[in-house]
Amino acid sequence: MNKAIQFPANFLWGSATSAYQIEGSPLADGAGASIWQRFCAVPGNVRDGDHGDIACDHYNRYKEDVALMVKLGLKAYRFSVSWSRILPQGRGAVNQAGLDFYSRLIDELLANGIEPMVTLYHWDLPAALDDRGGWLNPDIADWFTDYARVLFRAFDGRVKSWATLNEPWVVTDGGYLHGTLAPGHRNLHEAALASHNLMRAHGSAVKAYREEGKYQIGIVVNIEPKYPASQSQADLDATRRADAYMNRQYLDPIFLGAYPPEMKEIFGEAWPDWPAADFDLIGQKLDFVGINYYTRSVVRHEPAHWPLRVAPVRQTQATYTETGWEVFPQGLTDTLVNFKQRYGDTPLYVMENGSAFYDPPQAEDGRVHDPLRVSCLRKNMGALHAALELGVDLRGYMVWSLLDNLEWSLGFSKRFGIIHVNFETQQRTLKDSALLYADIVASNGACL
Numbered sequence: 001m002n003k004a005i006q007f008p009a010n011f012l013w014g015s016a017t018s019a020y021q022i023e024g025s026p027l028a029d030g031a032g033a034s035i036w037q038r039f040c041a042v043p044g045n046v047r048d049g050d051h052g053d054i055a056c057d058h059y060n061r062y063k064e065d066v067a068l069m070v071k072l073g074l075k076a077y078r079f080s081v082s083w084s085r086i087l088p089q090g091r092g093a094v095n096q097a098g099l100d101f102y103s104r105l106i107d108e109l110l111a112n113g114i115e116p117m118v119t120l121y122h123w124d125l126p127a128a129l130d131d132r133g134g135w136l137n138p139d140i141a142d143w144f145t146d147y148a149r150v151l152f153r154a155f156d157g158r159v160k161s162w163a164t165l166n167e168p169w170v171v172t173d174g175g176y177l178h179g180t181l182a183p184g185h186r187n188l189h190e191a192a193l194a195s196h197n198l199m200r201a202h203g204s205a206v207k208a209y210r211e212e213g214k215y216q217i218g219i220v221v222n223i224e225p226k227y228p229a230s231q232s233q234a235d236l237d238a239t240r241r242a243d244a245y246m247n248r249q250y251l252d253p254i255f256l257g258a259y260p261p262e263m264k265e266i267f268g269e270a271w272p273d274w275p276a277a278d279f280d281l282i283g284q285k286l287d288f289v290g291i292n293y294y295t296r297s298v299v300r301h302e303p304a305h306w307p308l309r310v311a312p313v314r315q316t317q318a319t320y321t322e323t324g325w326e327v328f329p330q331g332l333t334d335t336l337v338n339f340k341q342r343y344g345d346t347p348l349y350v351m352e353n354g355s356a357f358y359d360p361p362q363a364e365d366g367r368v369h370d371p372l373r374v375s376c377l378r379k380n381m382g383a384l385h386a387a388l389e390l391g392v393d394l395r396g397y398m399v400w401s402l403l404d405n406l407e408w409s410l411g412f413s414k415r416f417g418i419i420h421v422n423f424e425t426q427q428r429t430l431k432d433s434a435l436l437y438a439d440i441v442a443s444n445g446a447c448l
């Protein structure tokens, strides 16, 4: 990088995790089961039969992990709350012990000068609600709002930054269309219905926050910019469909009052004309949008690939991560600038960005050397700064992830952490990427 980088003085540097991926003890102290406990229990659903019964044992080791955040100098920590710890049946009776855990975590963060940023839903739906249809039941907007109100009333003030959902696209594409994630359904109609109910629930919770809360609330979406493999009309149309399905599907109804027209083109009769009143609810004004960026995709028209009729085109000269994602920092800049151009100047946070690479065992010097992740981190910092220089109102960056953790159906096989976790001993070891990130935070980017 040839020019000293300076980020805004109050730029918020942090890290991100999610409850089921790190906490362990999923049924401790009165907690109810989630759909992810059920999903992991079905042989073949998760690589190597991995599950979240222990994970990073964060439920018991949270003070140790906060101390590591302090060691890295982090200013913020984005984490999610397990709905079924708070409401074991998903609705009704509150489990005070569940609230108490998150209260202890929040107080530990605040005592160490770290801002808690809470995600209400990061995929671990209470199993009891799934028994009632889960995201397919329109009542879930009220169930989610009731859950949100419990947290707003308990923590707002100590928590000043709330996000309703994490990556609604993954919830529906993985959980209801392709069945690769909990609850493992494969149904086009269900995917459409779940997606819309997620957005209704989001809007309803934001509306409730305006009655209950005094600080900021937003949503976190994954954005994967799409680039055409050629300028043929077929490939350009495929790119448009892919962008609508994965990216615009969730931001258009919030900021533009309607879903992209391509949704009917993709889903056909499985995509109804949703009630107009729903868009009044979904379109609640947000204080920020969180963007999760990992990669881009270059796409071509492929009639055989249902329902999108799109296929990715591998880039021969590129570096790919262990999750098969192209390392493409320019896509991060493009994503942030595209948001500004299409939706305006709502403040943005990069709420997840990182990379999974094979980490060599701990070296003789006691360190875990992860040069590829270090290289990616450096490149992504440049991409962030380019977006700032192009006028994007970017407020902060949360690296994914603080710890190696349960990578959903990939189990523990993919390591995204800047801190290595030995899952046999629970030993944490800072990787070189953690040391670089600490320098970035301490110098506000000037070290790059």
Ligand SMILES: N#[N+]C[C@@H]1[C@@H](O)[C@H](O)[C@@H](O)[C@@H]2O[C@H]12
Binding pocket: 018, 021, 166, 167, 292, 323, 352, 400, 407, 408, 416
């Ligand atoms: N895969 N992958 C890494 C990461 C996943 O671990 C997070 O839980 C999701 O929010 C998002 O998909 C990104």
